[in-house]
Amino acid sequence: MDVRTRIAPSPTGPVHVGTAYTALFNRTFAHKHGGQFILRIEDTDQERSKPVYETMIIDALKWLGLTWDEGTDVGGPYASYRQSERTEIYREYAQILLDKGILYKCWCTPKRLELLRKRQQANKEHIGYDKHCLHLSDEEKKELEARGEPYVLRLNMPAEGEVRWMDFLRGERKVNCTELTDIILMKSDGFPTYHLANVVDDHLMKISHVIRGLEWQDTTPYHWYMYDAFEWEKPKFIHMAWMMGEGGKKLSKRRNPVSVDFYRSAGFMPEALLNFFGLLNYSYPEDKEIFTLDEFQNSFEIERMSKGEGAYFDLVKLKNINSIYLRDLAEKKPDEFKSRLMHYFEDWVDRIGAMATERMELFSDFTTQNWFYNAWDIPTWKDPWDVKHIRKVGLEPLKDALLDYQKALSALDGNEWTVEKLEETAEQVLQAKGWESKKERTAFFMAVRIAVSGKTMTPPIFDTLATVERFHVISRLNSAVEYLVFRLRP
Numbered sequence: 331m332d333v334r335t336r337i338a339p340s341p342t343g344p345v346h347v348g349t350a351y352t353a354l355f356n357r358t359f360a361h362k363h364g365g366q367f368i369l370r371i372e373d374t375d376q377e378r379s380k381p382v383y384e385t386m387i388i389d390a391l392k393w394l395g396l397t398w399d400e401g402t403d404v405g406g407p408y409a410s411y412r413q414s415e416r417t418e419i420y421r422e423y424a425q426i427l428l429d430k431g432i433l434y435k436c437w438c439t440p441k442r443l444e445l446l447r448k449r450q451q452a453n454k455e456h457i458g459y460d461k462h463c464l465h466l467s468d469e470e471k472k473e474l475e476a477r478g479e480p481y482v483l484r485l486n487m488p489a490e491g492e493v494r495w496m497d498f499l500r501g502e503r504k505v506n507c508t509e510l511t512d513i514i515l516m517k518s519d520g521f522p523t524y525h526l527a528n529v530v531d532d533h534l535m536k537i538s539h540v541i542r543g544l545e546w547q548d549t550t551p552y553h554w555y556m557y558d559a560f561e562w563e564k565p566k567f568i569h570m571a572w573m574m575g576e577g578g579k580k581l582s583k584r585r586n587p588v589s590v591d592f593y594r595s596a597g598f599m600p601e602a603l604l605n606f607f608g609l610l611n612y613s614y615p616e617d618k619e620i621f622t623l624d625e626f627q628n629s630f631e632i633e634r635m636s637k638g639e640g641a642y643f644d645l646v647k648l649k650n651i652n653s654i655y656l657r658d659l660a661e662k663k664p665d666e667f668k669s670r671l672m673h674y675f676e677d678w679v680d681r682i683g684a685m686a687t688e689r690m691e692l693f694s695d696f697t698t699q700n701w702f703y704n705a706w707d708i709p710t711w712k713d714p715w716d717v718k719h720i721r722k723v724g725l726e727p728l729k730d731a732l733l734d735y736q737k738a739l740s741a742l743d744g745n746e747w748t749v750e751k752l753e754e755t756a757e758q759v760l761q762a763k764g765w766e767s768k769k770e771r772t773a774f775f776m777a778v779r780i781a782v783s784g785k786t787m788t789p790p791i792f793d794t795l796a797t798v799e800r801f802h803v804i805s806r807l808n809s810a811v812e813y814l815v816f817r818l819r820p
Contacts, residue, residue: 333365334538337391337398338528340372341383344589344744345390347643348543348573348581351607353396355570355635356541358623360399362630365538369401370531371412374521379414380745390590394600395623408535413527420522423530423560424483424515432559433515435481436463437474458511459484483516485525485552493551498539498566500637505551513552525549529556532565541568544639545580568632571611574640581643587801589744595681595799596704597674599659602652609651610641620654678704681797685789702783703798717786723773727763729814731774732781734759736807739800747800749792756792781810 335356339349357367369391373379388403400406410416427433436459438446443459450457464486466474474481487510494504515526522530532540547569557564573581581588587596593603601622608626609619613634621629660667679686679696686700720728738755756778765771779791782803788794795803 331538332536333360333363334368334536335360335365335541336368336370336532336535336537338370338372338531339387340375340378341380341387342375342378343383344591345387346588347590347593347603347607348588349387350391350394350396350590350603351573351610352541352543352570353391354394354604354607355611356539357396357398358627358630359539359541359632362627366399368406368408368535368537369398369403369411370535371402372524372527373412373414374417374523374527376414376519376521383745384412386591390594393594394590394604396604413522413531416527416531417521419534420516420527420530421520424522424526427485427515427556427559428483430559432486432556433483434464434486435471436484436512436514437479437481438463456508456511461486461489461512464512480518482514482518484512485515485556487512487552487555493555495550495554495567497547497550497569499568499632499635503547503550510551525552525556529553529560533557533560533562537565539566539568541570544569544572568635571636571638571641573610573643575643578640580640587799589801592799592801595677598648598652599655599670602648602655605655606648606651609647610643611636620651685793685797688789689787702785703794705802717776717780719769719773719776720780722769725814725818728773728777729811729818731759731763731765732777732807732814733811734762735778736804736811739807740804742800744800747796749796752795753792777810778807782806 337349337353337356339345359365360367369388371384371387373384384402391397398404400408400411402411405411413420424433428435438459442462446460447457449455463481463484488507491507492504493507493510494502496502513525514523516522531537550567550569554564575581587593590603594600604623604626605619605621608614608621612626612630613636614621614626615629615634656667659670682700682703686696689699690696735756738759739752742751742755756774760766760771760774763770765774775791776786779788779794780786782795782798
């Protein structure tokens with residue numbers, strides 16, 4: 331068969347490193363076999379999908395060197411490659427399954443579904459839909475339709491037996507139907523869910539191999555069942571080990587830097603990132619650890635992919651790999667090294683902008699006063715914590731306030747990382763603690779400034795926070811809390 335693979339990110343936030351990791355293996359496998367690699371934008375979540383994030387996806391993948399043969403920006407024989415422009419296609423195929431009795435209308439309200447979930451939790455039952463609307467009488471259904479009540483379309487999964495499916499890498503898999511539920515395929519707003527759009531597009535775009543993270547394995551029984559219902563030939567499914575952070579936990583934006591743009595702004599080289607992603611899930615011949623994208627593609631064999639569940643995202647190893655690439659570039663291509671270094675500093679200056687000049691007297695002040703914006707971390711704080719504003723309130727209350735702010739910021743999405751939202755979140759923390767006096771507010775803002783910059787004087791605090799990388803702010807607040815706990819020990 332013609333090998334065709336795809337990456338199908340949702341434009342709902344900055345590009346996750348997992349997207350790039352998956353794209354690398356899809357592109358490598360397709361091009362190894364003379365096939366095509368497709369970029370498809372899954373933007374059916376109308377509330378969260380933003381054009382700016384689609385642009386960020388394209389820019390980040392191209393920066394890494396992961397180009398594609400068909401996609402939203404280059405076209406192709408199966409356009410459109412943006413799912414929001416294919417809604418009529420999905421409705422057509424949903425109707426086919428509805429006519430077959432594979433889908434059914436569900437009018438259940440959010441309130442009923444929440445009560446059902448709570449009851450199942452209390453009784454320690456499997457959490458899932460109870461097929462209530464499937465068993466409504468014809469009269470009840472006609473009444474609901476006559477009233478124009480909103481409904482979704484659910485997949486009528488078998489209540490008994492097993493769904494067996496094949497993973498091209500891991501072998502046969504199976505799941506008992508009692509562990510599944512009747513998932514929603516079409517939302518009440520007329521847009522498909524991931525499950526329907528994904529299967530329909532993979533079929534129509536002739537995707538031969540679906541290479542995706544192991545976290546999607548639980549959706550495969552539903553997709554396998556849908557292929558059978560449509561009577562379509564199935565692609566080969568390959569589930570890659572997912573990225574793991576510290577303690578064997580799935581890589582999380584609340585605990586780790588997960589945006590490709592973060593690593594780009596931190597000064598990592600795209601070649602080093604791709605090299606690192608390859609090592610996460612592949613055993614290179616002769617245990618080779620440093621290789622180019624072309625070398626990786628030429629050596630690639632599915633059998634050498636990891637069959638484990640997790641691949642540890644080791645930042646220390648990533649830095650070591652990047653240092654090798656930096657030294658090699660400086661030695662072999664000094665002009666290119668200089669050009670990239672200067673471009674990095676230009677981006678730094680552009681990001682900080684006019685804020686950098688507020689306290690500058692010399693050009694050299696730029697680096698001495700503003701190094702903390704781009705530093706991977708800042709050193710242990712000492713004297714700044716002894717300023718008079720903090721002494722007036724005390725380290726113990728400030729430690730608690732910083733922890734509350736750190737937790738609140740961790741809950742923000744990347745698109746909420748704005749001056750206004752950061753200030754609003756701080757005000758919520760202050761109100762919750764009942765801190766209304768000038769003394770308390772000044773001490774809190776000073777503590778945040780010291781935690782994030784290690785300095786008592788910076789440009790306006792929320793402008794500073796919005797300019798520093800999100801992960802750095804959260805990480806530094808956490809480190810400051812840990813430092814204060816140590817300081818407070820008897």
